[in-house]
Amino acid sequence: xxxxxxxxxxxxxxxxxxxxxxxxxxxxxxxxxxxxxxxxxxxxxxxxxxxxxxxxxxxxxxxxxxxxxxxxxxxxxxxxxxxxxxxxxxx
Amino acid sequence: xxxxxxxxxxxxxxxxxxxxxxxxxxxxxxxxxxxxxxxxxxxxxxxxxxxxxxxxxxxxxxxxxxxxxxxxxxxxxxxxxxxxxxxxxxxxxxxxxxxxxxxxxxxxxxxxxxxxxxxxxxxxxxxxxxxxxxxxxxxxxxxxxxxxxxxxxxxxxxxxxxxxxxxxxxxxxxxxxxxxxxxxxxxxxxxxxxxxxxxxxxxxxxxxxxxxxxxxxxxxxxxxxxxxxxxxxxxxxxxxxxxxxxxxxxxxxxxxxxxxxxxxxxxxxxxxxxxxxxxxxxxxxxxxxxxxxxxxxxxxxxxxxxxxxxxxxxxxxxxxxxxxxxxxxxxxxxxxxxxxxxxxxxxxxxxxxxxxxxxxxxxxxxxxxxxxxxxxxxxxxxxxxxxxxxxxxxxxxxxxxxxxxxxxxxxxxxxxxxxxxxxxxxxxxxxxxxxxxxxxxxxxxxxxxxxxxxxxxxxxxxxxxxxxxxxxxxxxxxxxxxxxxxxxxxxxxxxxxxxxxxxxxxxxxxxxxxxxxxxxxxxxxxxxxxxxxxxxxxxxx
Numbered sequence: 301x302x303x304x305x306x307x308x309x310x311x312x313x314x315x316x317x318x319x320x321x322x323x324x325x326x327x328x329x330x331x332x333x334x335x336x337x338x339x340x341x342x343x344x345x346x347x348x349x350x351x352x353x354x355x356x357x358x359x360x361x362x363x364x365x366x367x368x369x370x371x372x373x374x375x376x377x378x379x380x381x382x383x384x385x386x387x388x389x390x391x
Numbered sequence: 392x393x394x395x396x397x398x399x400x401x402x403x404x405x406x407x408x409x410x411x412x413x414x415x416x417x418x419x420x421x422x423x424x425x426x427x428x429x430x431x432x433x434x435x436x437x438x439x440x441x442x443x444x445x446x447x448x449x450x451x452x453x454x455x456x457x458x459x460x461x462x463x464x465x466x467x468x469x470x471x472x473x474x475x476x477x478x479x480x481x482x483x484x485x486x487x488x489x490x491x492x493x494x495x496x497x498x499x500x501x502x503x504x505x506x507x508x509x510x511x512x513x514x515x516x517x518x519x520x521x522x523x524x525x526x527x528x529x530x531x532x533x534x535x536x537x538x539x540x541x542x543x544x545x546x547x548x549x550x551x552x553x554x555x556x557x558x559x560x561x562x563x564x565x566x567x568x569x570x571x572x573x574x575x576x577x578x579x580x581x582x583x584x585x586x587x588x589x590x591x592x593x594x595x596x597x598x599x600x601x602x603x604x605x606x607x608x609x610x611x612x613x614x615x616x617x618x619x620x621x622x623x624x625x626x627x628x629x630x631x632x633x634x635x636x637x638x639x640x641x642x643x644x645x646x647x648x649x650x651x652x653x654x655x656x657x658x659x660x661x662x663x664x665x666x667x668x669x670x671x672x673x674x675x676x677x678x679x680x681x682x683x684x685x686x687x688x689x690x691x692x693x694x695x696x697x698x699x700x701x702x703x704x705x706x707x708x709x710x711x712x713x714x715x716x717x718x719x720x721x722x723x724x725x726x727x728x729x730x731x732x733x734x735x736x737x738x739x740x741x742x743x744x745x746x747x748x749x750x751x752x753x754x755x756x757x758x759x760x761x762x763x764x765x766x767x768x769x770x771x772x773x774x775x776x777x778x779x780x781x782x783x784x785x786x787x788x789x790x791x792x793x794x795x796x797x798x799x800x801x802x803x804x805x806x807x808x809x810x811x812x813x814x815x816x817x818x819x820x821x822x823x824x825x826x827x828x829x830x831x832x833x834x835x836x837x838x839x840x841x842x843x844x845x846x847x848x849x850x851x852x853x854x855x856x857x858x859x860x861x862x863x864x865x866x867x868x869x870x871x872x873x874x875x876x877x878x879x880x881x882x883x884x885x886x887x888x889x890x891x892x893x894x895x896x897x898x899x900x901x902x903x904x905x906x907x908x909x910x911x912x913x914x915x916x917x918x919x920x921x922x923x924x925x926x927x928x929x930x931x932x
Contacts, residue, residue, distance in 0.1 A: 373811065377811070
């Protein structure tokens with residue numbers, strides 16, 4: 301399982317870092333699960349939601365499960381508003 | 392009467408000398424403000440007890456004169472009584488003129504030395520008083536500057552002794568708006584004012600970053616970078632930092648140069664978290680790396696951290712408390728539930744009359760009493776009257792670099808707007824600003840973000856559009872808050888306007904959900920007819 305620890309501001313500016321990390325995670329053969337750790341995330345914008353959808357599409361194509369952990373506060377609110385609990389397992 | 396004293400007044404080594412036949416005359420003479428004398432020679436037949444009071448009076452009213460008594464009586468008891476009464480010198484009348492002259496010269500020299508010492512003492516006292524006043528002002532300013540970080544919660548124990556007027560140890564606690572708690576213990580090299588000043592950059596960085604809920608590792612990295620740049624090469628700060636997150640239910644701990652931090656687990660075992668990185672301010676950012684210690688909050692009973700001054704303080708037999716000794720004491724206190732205040736008494740008993748060799752600080756956290764926010768609970772209702780309004784217009788090239796959401800964050804911080812509404816406000820305005828800039832001013836099409844390569848193309852087009860900005864391009868933010876009004880924000884861009892009715896993303900869309908997100912966060916959202924201004928109202932519910 302690969303864990304991607306996200307920054308306090310998860311927005312467009314984290315695009316390259318994020319795609320690099322999940323790209324490596326999807327390349328590693330044994331990894332059939334990716335965890336997005338939201339412990340530090342205070343804010344995410346719609347671009348971040350878009351990046352997560354892209355990750356979800358790529359992960360589904362490889363039969364890899366994506367889980368969100370430790371989401372809280374405004375970040376959790378945004379995920380719920382966007383109904384991302386229907387796309388990801390949020391723990 | 393000795394011939395040498397035939398004049399009622401004369402000078403000896405530049406010192407005025409007056410001669411009187413009665414002590415009462417001497418008192419009257421000295422009380423007369425028109426007369427100046429330093430040595431009074433009183434010529435009497437024999438000592439009388441009545442003179443005791445007169446001499447005492449003379450002594451008290453004129454502390455800077457010397458009294459020499461010349462007595463016809465040669466009785467030792469009379470001479471002794473005179474000296475006991477406070478005269479400086481007492482000679483029998485039969486003394487030679489040379490001897491009397493020598494005695495007066497000695498008294499004059501002694502008096503000059505005394506006056507010189509008195510003047511130097513007065514100067515020293517004046518300097519000390521000025522230093523004391525400056526230190527008092529400096530302490531006042533220092534406390535004001537650092538005060539915001541020092542609003543310590545009372546749910547943990549700390550004790551501190553300063554070896555100097557200013558303390559180079561600093562313990563401070565902060566909470567992020569969302570409820571993450573941070574506790575820091577810093578010990579600047581040395582002690583006194585220089586050490587205290589070294590702590591100030593630490594406070595500033597921690598205050599700013601903790602308010603943004605930054606992870607402890609990021610905060611410590613930034614503190615190290617700032618100290619590395621700002622402190623002289625021979626100065627550094629050791630620091631222990633805790634981050635207690637109610638969301639992850641974890642304690643993250645960093646020890647940069649302090650003695651081992653003791654973590655007592657609920658299963659009874661003791662974990663020692665030794666320093667795992669260099670003191671802050673020495674290594675440059677790239678050479679500074681570490682992994683924090685982590686514990687589940689549920690597993691930890693108590694945590695102790697302290698500065699080296701505590702374990703290195705010597706008693707009167709030059710024995711120190713030592714790391715092992717202190718650990719044992721702390722374990723006893725924890726396991727037997729002894730009152731922590733007794734630790735101070737224990738330390739004072741150990742130190743005795745020995746001076747403090749360094750600043751001393753101990754912090755003990757009992758996690759059964761440490762307040763950790765409930766991540767699901769709301770904040771207290773804001774009961775303040777009035778409103779605060781903030782307007783910001785960013786034009787031209789400044790659109791490339793000005794971090795508008797950072798202004799929003801500072802506004803929320805300055806207005807003490809915390810909790811969910813702060814998060815909602817920041818998210819909504821950051822989203823609207825990004826929309827205003829990217830789609831209004833830069834005229835970028837978000838459909839590009841629908842696949843991976845589109846993201847790259849979007850970024851390239853964005854960079855090119857930013858390079859072509861003119862002074863006519865602008866984004867304006869108006870933001871106001873008040874307890875009754877809620878938070879109102881309006882974002883206006885200089886673009887041609889956008890038809891928001893076209894936006895209808897499904898859950899699998901990679902773009903186009905920004906305005907839908909803001910609509911959900913807001914109690915009310917309004918877009919002007921042109922489509923270049925979005926106004927929102929947010930409330931804490």
